Amino acid sequence: MTVITLLTDFGLRDGYVGVMKGVILGIASQVQIADITHAIQAQDVREGAFALGRCAAYFPPGTIHVAVVDPGVGTRRRGLAARLGEQFFVGPDNGLFTLLYQQAQQRGDPIELVHLTQTRYWLPRLSSVFHGRDVFAPVAAHLANGIPLAELGPYIHDPVLLDIQQPERIPGGWRGQVVVVDNFGNLSTNLTQEHLQNMDNTCVRIAGRAIVGMVKTFGEAEAGVLVAMFGEENDLAIAVVNGNAAEELGAEVGTAVEVVEAGEKA
Amino acid sequence: MTVITLLTDFGLRDGYVGVMKGVILGIASQVQIADITHAIQAQDVREGAFALGRCAAYFPPGTIHVAVVDPGVGTRRRGLAARLGEQFFVGPDNGLFTLLYQQAQQRGDPIELVHLTQTRYWLPRLSSVFHGRDVFAPVAAHLANGIPLAELGPYIHDPVLLDIQQPERIPGGWRGQVVVVDNFGNLSTNLTQEHLQNMDNTCVRIAGRAIVGMVKTFGEAEAGVLVAMFGEENDLAIAVVNGNAAEELGAEVGTAVEVVEAGEKA
């Protein structure tokens, strides 16, 4: 069965997500629907893009990801369906798919993008405020039923892309940023194992604190200790064992993180 | 596959919803289960009725909706299974299905109601506190397996119905109420496009504020502006662009909303 995922900023309180599932199941009854998250901060396209960027690859080839963080709903912003590598993506053309688009480009994966204009694949009545229900859910269901991407609208080549900050060289190391703060208060950064691979011993500097060396996992240090480690995506992650690093450091998305050889001057 | 939806006030913390799914899947393994919401305010039957009223129609014909907001569990309140039009509803007879019942009546749709008395379609052991698990989930699963409604108990014709406030005429317009406050703080009212259809230019009055004219969608006004528009159900909706209208206005379910021709005196 084809998998359709949902990622939104709708929350789970109002039934909006349930309604999208109803629409999908009315068109394509033999699908597996899986929620990625519905707790993206309201209208925070960047947060949605990072969440989707981290999660999509764990779903099987052929998965159709519906992402709706859509401050421009009802305006002239385009709706989009995309094939990026072996998966499909449906949502507003506002940058939500930036990370996956760039990954596909870097890998040389097949990329196809269409502007959703074929209203026969939408709900009959189009609201100005809920295209997740009226456009994106039905389009995803039709894709699951085998409708080709090209049927949904004309090809485009200029998707809206977010400006994603990249780590930069500093003397003796790199400066990056916190890109995700998770539910446990763990910090994920845009620095990865590759940035650190030639360092003998690292010193991670964040929010006025310095962490010398890295641990392999939480269990290596005592409760309450601030540690650096490689996270679940080989990203440099910063955590407080059994605690909340974001709160303890006052860190948030965008907070600077530097990593240098331990012993280098700050 | 038949769709079974769940709507409760159980929250997602305690596993009560998971248990209902376990019971359903133990009886009917080939169903699609979709959550509508489990965040109805504890025992707020009215809120549950409105949520179900707004969401049910987006599910396919044959869907079985299980709704459990059940302050009277274990007392003499009846359990109910209903066919309203092309869908089925299972839950306590306390008004949860009022809006859908009234819609079915207005449309002349088929209506069948049975009082759940046939204990062979329930779990063998009946608790006094969790009929969602012991009665409603198994009944829904048996319906999905093709057991006819009439097998579940005797027909009844006097379901408990909530007293739903209706908009009333005022000089030059209508007075209605806020009926739903969503996760974003957007306000949905019981006034609809039909109430406003003969007005040239509207003035919406709520909580001491007046909104002249309507926008089509959020993107038409600047962030922070209080706007009136037609919501996803053609309802008159009030929102603050990129903000929270409920907080800004101090509005809640029941707050009065008036709409008159712009230029009319208050």
Added chain:
Amino acid sequence: MTVITLLTDFGLRDGYVGVMKGVILGIASQVQIADITHAIQAQDVREGAFALGRCAAYFPPGTIHVAVVDPGVGTRRRGLAARLGEQFFVGPDNGLFTLLYQQAQQRGDPIELVHLTQTRYWLPRLSSVFHGRDVFAPVAAHLANGIPLAELGPYIHDPVLLDIQQPERIPGGWRGQVVVVDNFGNLSTNLTQEHLQNMDNTCVRIAGRAIVGMVKTFGEAEAGVLVAMFGEENDLAIAVVNGNAAEELGAEVGTAVEVVEAGEKA
């Protein structure tokens, strides 16, 4: 279709749960996935054990329960797959399955435990921080595909078990503890109908309050009244009708609860 359940302390915000579903569906596309809860307090193995202990039995035979509350992830703690009676369990060997293991022992049900060592049933790349995704989800999916337990690693006979406090005799009755506080603030205890079966009229003492007699359900008393009743598991439960007993009593998991014949001295 085989049912796979998920119980974690991950929350629903970050997509961790969605990723586990992606991994499962990539290996076993024909399964029913049901969430039990993802709101276990971070790293609270005991709370996870009680939640799983209360919910598992309501799922059908053959269900595979994946439970991940895993403070020791990446350390030498073992991963476990178990058959307990007619169901399967996958997760860290840290006591999460204690209650179900003990129930199976008491019933003389079949018990098989294996230490997860066969990496060919895991994701190819193993992180140190997210075995829910890298080990437990894929192992569960392979079990659903029919891989026998014995293929996953060697049998073991010494699972980690939590020390679960049991009720004790006191003059004229029993002393137990609150074991679960639910979303409504209702208190569930480790005292059951069996402990109370020879009492004519009970007096339940908790947090300086005494409740004489029991009700059958919430609806038997007025709103605001503190009541004792048998909960959905035949457990002695304490609730405030339409209120929050945990808040009103300042009670929490571990709070002492005594039950004696009414009229006995405190």
